[in-house]
Amino acid sequence: MITLEGVRKDYGGEVTIGPVDLEIPRGGVTALVGPNGAGKSTLLTMVGRLLGLDAGTIEVAGYDVTRTPSKDLAKVVSVLRQENHFVTRLTVRQLVAFGRFPHSRGRLTAADEEFVSRSIDFLDLTDLEHRYLDQLSGGQRQRAYVAMVLCQDTEYVLLDEPLNNLDMRHSVQMMKHLRRAAAELDRTIVIVLHDINFAGHYADHICAVKDGTVVEFGPPERIMTDEVLTKVFDTPVTVIEGPNGPLAVYY
């Protein structure tokens, strides 16, 4: 379980995120949705201890993220930011293998290699594993980053807009991969999504964020309604019954 209590982050004078009180249950996929600048990424990066908090506490599986040594936390929670740019020239496999660092401290054992192979296979990167990252398309690279985070083998996985740069097919595949990871590997996945329909279809819980506070939290059925979405996104939204569940129409 991820618990946020009175979490606040100040950006200069006017912009403040929080205070946020939130409980994200263990298991399944939880999607953070909301308009631009609502603070979704800020919340996610704070949970992933990449950003310090100005007030409040965050606990992941009982560990206080600001006080637990980073080294120990890396075995419990992994985090992937929106933009990743590496100066170093790495192959897919070398990148994914970095995910084992918290466990191996850089000395890979046969078991680690096995794990790396599994993560690569899991995201269908087997044929690409010896390619360099700069030889891949944006979508393939995005999958490689996710493979690295999964390879870290943590109970909690935080992903900031993993569907960025992905086309329809790859977005759907990525969401299926993440669902499978949650189900088969028993991970708790927290993910920032832009497309409300992806959240509605693939997430188990949706957390709607607006102006730095959590306005709604619940199963997709509760969030995917005209009034909730219209309120959250400040734009008229109509939810219709699609062939595979509710669809938000906003244009």
Add this chain to the structure above:
Amino acid sequence: MAESTVLRERTSRTLPTPRARLRYRIIVSVLVVLAVGFTFGLLAWDNPMPVGSDGFWRIAEMRATNVVVMAVVAICQAIATVSFQTVTNNRIITPSIMGFEALYVAVQTSAVYFLGVAGVLAVKGLPQFVLQIALMVGFAMLLYGWLLSGRYGNLQVMLLIGIIIGGGLASVSTFMQRLLTPSEFDVLAARLFGNVSNADASYLPVAIPLCLVAATLLVLSSRRLNIVALGRDASTGLGLNHRRETMRVLFLVSVLMAVSTALVGPMTFLGFLVATLAYQFADTYDHRYVFPVAALTCFVVLSGAYFVMRNIFYANGVVSIIIEFVGGLVFLFVILRKGRL
């Protein structure tokens, strides 16, 4: 194509294919041969005594100091630059811009400015050497500590301020140099080119241990440096205390740079050139493989330049000039041919 991928072993080793491993081994061997060749050349070329005789060794021993100095400088510059580029996440940077050399130039210039030609002697000697190192490391730590631990814990800002302070010191030095008499300036100028002959054998008992300890510590943290190279967020996510690691590496880098600069003077381009070449040669991200190649390349470049200067141009001294000229050409050639850093 498909077959070859299937046949390839599934391993995350740094050099995944036998071909890459062979290539690495060949490059290291070539560098070792060149290093040994130039060392022998420096010791034996133009040595009037027959090889192996008593007199030969006596002359060789006198020249050996220079070779040892080169080795120290090579290790310092190579390891420091590669590490510095890693923690700053920037492959086109060199630690000398952090004001080490400007500080050295300022110290030397003000010595001559205030004390006249005798000033050059005033900044020579073991205590002065240690003091200069302490000054440079202290200056660097002040800058790092202030800029990295505060609210603005930002590497880019630190680099910028380092460059500005360096620039400021350099212009103060230039101003003082303008006011020197020609003869004083002449004496000073000789000290301001990076030159292996600037080093005094009496410095070595301090320089060698400092260089070895700092370089060893950095080489031992290769695996962590590999993670640091992924940037702040990724390395934090992987459980590394990024700020502490950065400070530790920057401290060791400042020790290495201070030793090298206090020993032979400014070598601005050398570290950058060597680090870039080492990445081209080693063709890997892994510091365990890049460090040895970088140090060897640095020694080959230094000793080669020195050998050429001394025995072909009979211009004892200004090694940094030839390094910057030939090194620059090699650098351009390699980059243009490969098309990436």
